[in-house]
Every structure is written in structure tokens, then in C-alpha cells.
Amino acid sequence: MKELNADVVVIGSGPGGYVAAIRAAQLKKNVVVVERDRLGGECLNYGCIPTKTMINTSKLYSKLGLSSKYGIKVGTFSLDMQRLREWKNEVVLRLVKGIEMLLTGYGAKIVYGTASIKDRKTVSVKGAGEDIEINTSSIIIATGTKPAALPNLQPDGRVVITSRDAMDLDRLPESMLVVGGGVIGLELACMYQNLGSKVCVVEIMDQLLPGNDPELVRVVQRKLESRGAEIFLSSSISSVNKGEKGATLSIKTPDGEKERSVEKVLLSIGRVPSLDGIDTASLGIKTDKKGFILTDDRMMTSVEGIYAIGDIRGPPLLAHKASKEGIVAAENVSGIESHADWKVIPDAVFTDPEIATAGLTEKKATELGYEVKKARFSFAALGRALASDEVDGFVKIVADAKSDTVLGVQIVGPEASNLIGEAALAIEMGARIDDIALTIHPHPTLPEALMEAAELAAGRPIHQLRL
Numbered sequence: 001m002k003e004l005n006a007d008v009v010v011i012g013s014g015p016g017g018y019v020a021a022i023r024a025a026q027l028k029k030n031v032v033v034v035e036r037d038r039l040g041g042e043c044l045n046y047g048c049i050p051t052k053t054m055i056n057t058s059k060l061y062s063k064l065g066l067s068s069k070y071g072i073k074v075g076t077f078s079l080d081m082q083r084l085r086e087w088k089n090e091v092v093l094r095l096v097k098g099i100e101m102l103l104t105g106y107g108a109k110i111v112y113g114t115a116s117i118k119d120r121k122t123v124s125v126k127g128a129g130e131d132i133e134i135n136t137s138s139i140i141i142a143t144g145t146k147p148a149a150l151p152n153l154q155p156d157g158r159v160v161i162t163s164r165d166a167m168d169l170d171r172l173p174e175s176m177l178v179v180g181g182g183v184i185g186l187e188l189a190c191m192y193q194n195l196g197s198k199v200c201v202v203e204i205m206d207q208l209l210p211g212n213d214p215e216l217v218r219v220v221q222r223k224l225e226s227r228g229a230e231i232f233l234s235s236s237i238s239s240v241n242k243g244e245k246g247a248t249l250s251i252k253t254p255d256g257e258k259e260r261s262v263e264k265v266l267l268s269i270g271r272v273p274s275l276d277g278i279d280t281a282s283l284g285i286k287t288d289k290k291g292f293i294l295t296d297d298r299m300m301t302s303v304e305g306i307y308a309i310g311d312i313r314g315p316p317l318l319a320h321k322a323s324k325e326g327i328v329a330a331e332n333v334s335g336i337e338s339h340a341d342w343k344v345i346p347d348a349v350f351t352d353p354e355i356a357t358a359g360l361t362e363k364k365a366t367e368l369g370y371e372v373k374k375a376r377f378s379f380a381a382l383g384r385a386l387a388s389d390e391v392d393g394f395v396k397i398v399a400d401a402k403s404d405t406v407l408g409v410q411i412v413g414p415e416a417s418n419l420i421g422e423a424a425l426a427i428e429m430g431a432r433i434d435d436i437a438l439t440i441h442p443h444p445t446l447p448e449a450l451m452e453a454a455e456l457a458a459g460r461p462i463h464q465l466r467l
């Protein structure tokens, strides 16, 4: 057995772990990162980046079908799934190499293998080569999550697939039934619809993207349905019959039992903590009922010296949240007092159109006792949205009627994921409606929609009749 000494061992190299490792190494700590798979974690290798690369192609492909409308004559065109996979892999590899370069450049040591925590000062690693024992002052757990499964619906990588499998199909399925209309399920449903698959979504709750503002979700659902998707809400899978070329599923719906035959079934019913090798109970690390690790706002667990960051701390499961938590943990283990004291964690859903939110919804603000002022500006009234033929959706701004302080922004529409950054900054800085309304936004651009919504909230809209 080989022995190593470290100041900090980071277990997992996703957007939580690798960022923590870089920050701790910048602060002159002797850092070891242990990864059992690939640098970059779920986000870079199987999640955020591959999905967004393929979603980008899917939107382009769907737009190509409309090219004559925009004055472009294209001959026949078709999808090359093999090339799309290669392109996605090229993007991922480039970023993985970038992370490796940053980690080694800052002096962090990368060890490949599965880590287990022996005690609060010792991490053991079993890999392809010699077993390693690392003596360390601090441990940061950043092991993320894995897909949840249903007892009657286990992924087999062939007919019943996970989001990982969905990123690696060598042929476009003619039809796909998505079990679970949450973020991942819906992003992939929109993506496969844009690539040409017939899509069906089964969601157990009474709305898609449960927990999101129904006003926003309705826009996405309408677009999916207008292009032929079937959506079953308050529904569940009662049986699955797998065959050579796909599966036939019985769906329990409020209108009775329905049967659908599809080529692929995508299972996306949520994620559970990934804790292989980390026996939280025997280590004394407190978790919630679902097994997610509990920490204080410095990311320290109930055990002194052991920290946890990212998805392993539970929802919201977001890469940018994991990274910020990684910085907080790294600073604390390096002797700098650091806290998770952000006001908002913006959220983006890469459906078609996109949904992005920051801060409080109208409902939440009212529940918290605010007297709410709100305004909604439609992309249909915005020059740039029209020029891009992307007019579905709106920007909604929610403010405190007494102080005009912006409490929340919800966007459904083109580039919502890119637009929400301005809203997050505004809320973090305690901006008032006029701060956005009086800021000159370049024309014609999509961010003007936020300014227009703010002008409307301020009671002096220019591009909308005052009602």
C-alpha cells in the first residue's frame, strides 16, 4: 500500500470538487483530488455540457427545416447521429483537458480510483493500480448523485435508458417515452423532438417541471404539444413489456389506462446521493431523510474537518451552485472564514423555449408577506425576438411594492439562460425597478425585454399600452 500526505483530499472532480481543489491549491494547500471516472464529473461528461452541445445541434436542425421561410434554399439534409456524438465528445474532451491542465498547473495531485473515508483523517483509494492511503487534515466530499430507478422500470441501456445513454445513441429513435417531466426529462424530450423523434412524456405530478411557476411551464408544454408530443400529467407507468424493437407501456392516467409502444424509454425520475465508500452513519456525518449530507453555511458536516459540497448536499442540483460551494469549502479548509451568503441561485432549464429564474416568484413573495408589484413583457413585442423568429414567452419581474426592490425575475423564451445573469446581479445588488428601467440596454437585443418589463413595473411602458 502506497501512502500519501495531504492538507486536503477532495473526493470527486465535478464542478464542485475540481473548483474546490483549484481554490485550495491557489491558497497554497497540498491538495489531492480523487476521481473514479473522468475529470469534470457528471456535469462535464454526461450532463450540462453534452446535453447543451446536442441541444444546440437539435435547435439548428429544427431551424433548418424552416430555412425557406427565412430566404435560404437548402437541398435535402439529414441527421448524422454518429457525427453528432463525435462532436459532443470533442467538446467534452477539450474541457476535460482544460480542467486537468488547471488542476496540475495549480499543483493539485490527481489520483484515479474509488475513495472511501476510513476516518476523519484518512482516505483510502482503490484504483486500477496499487491501493493508496492518504493522511489528511481535511476532506471535502463532492461525490454528486446518480439516477434514481423504479422497481418496475430498471434501465438496461438498450430499451430503458438513462440520460447518460440518451447522450450516446448511435441512431435517432423514431419514438421516445420520457418517464419524469422534470428538468432533465423535459430538456431531453425537447431535444429529441427537435431532432425528429416522436415524444411522449409521463409525469406523476399535475404539471411538468414540478415546483416551477406554471405560467412559465405552460409555454414550453404548448410548444411541445403543438409539434405532436403527448403529455400525460398525474400519470404513472403501470407495466412495461419489452420486446426486440422497443417496449409497450401501460400508463395509468386520470382518463383511464393508456397503452403506448415506443422504441426507447428514457427514465428520468430524479437523482439520489452517490455515497459509495462513504458510510455516513459510522463516520457520524448527519444526513437528511433522503441521504443527502447536511452542512453548515461553511459547508462543514457534523464531523469537524469533513466538508461536503455540490449535489451531495441535495437540491437544487446545479453545477454553478456546486462550484460556489466548492470555493466556500476550500477557503474554510485553508483558514479563510467563508460563508454561503448569496441571495439567489439562478436556475436555467434548457427546454425549447428555455426557462430561467432568479429570486422569488410572485406566489413565494406573497407567502413571505411582501406586497407584490409585478409586470410581464412578452417577447412577441420585442424587435430582436421577432427578427430571430423566437416570439414565444415573456419576462416577468416581481418587486416589493413598498421599496420597488426587485425580488425575482422569471423568464420563458429565447436565450432565457443567458438573460437571467443580469437579473441575478440585480437581485444580489439589491437593485430597484428603476435601476433596470433606467439602464440603457443596446438595441435590438433580447435583454431589452428585462428593461421593458421594468419600465412596465415602473408604470411607464413605451412598447406596451398601459392597461
Ligand SMILES: Cc1cc2nc3c(=O)[nH]c(=O)nc-3n(C[C@H](O)[C@H](O)[C@H](O)COP(=O)(O)OP(=O)(O)OC[C@H]3O[C@@H](n4cnc5c(N)ncnc54)[C@H](O)[C@@H]3O)c2cc1C
Pocket (backbone or CB within 6 Å): 011, 012, 013, 014, 015, 016, 017, 034, 035, 036, 037, 038, 040, 041, 042, 043, 044, 046, 047, 048, 049, 051, 052, 113, 114, 115, 116, 142, 143, 144, 145, 163, 164, 184, 274, 275, 276, 277, 278, 309, 310, 311, 312, 317, 318, 319, 320, 322, 350
Ligand atoms: C443530463 C443532465 C444535465 C444537466 N444539466 C445541467 C445544466 O445544464 N446546468 C446545471 O447547472 N446543472 C446541470 N446538471 C446537474 C449537474 O450536472 C450537477 O449539479 C453537477 O454535476 C453537480 O456537481 P458535483 O461536483 O456536486 O457532482 P458531480 O458532477 O456529480 O461529480 C461527482 C464526481 O464524483 C465522483 N465520485 C463519486 N464517488 C466517488 C468516490 N467514492 N471516489 C472517487 N470519485 C467519486 C464521480 O465519478 C463524479 O465524477 C445536469 C445533470 C444531468 C444528469
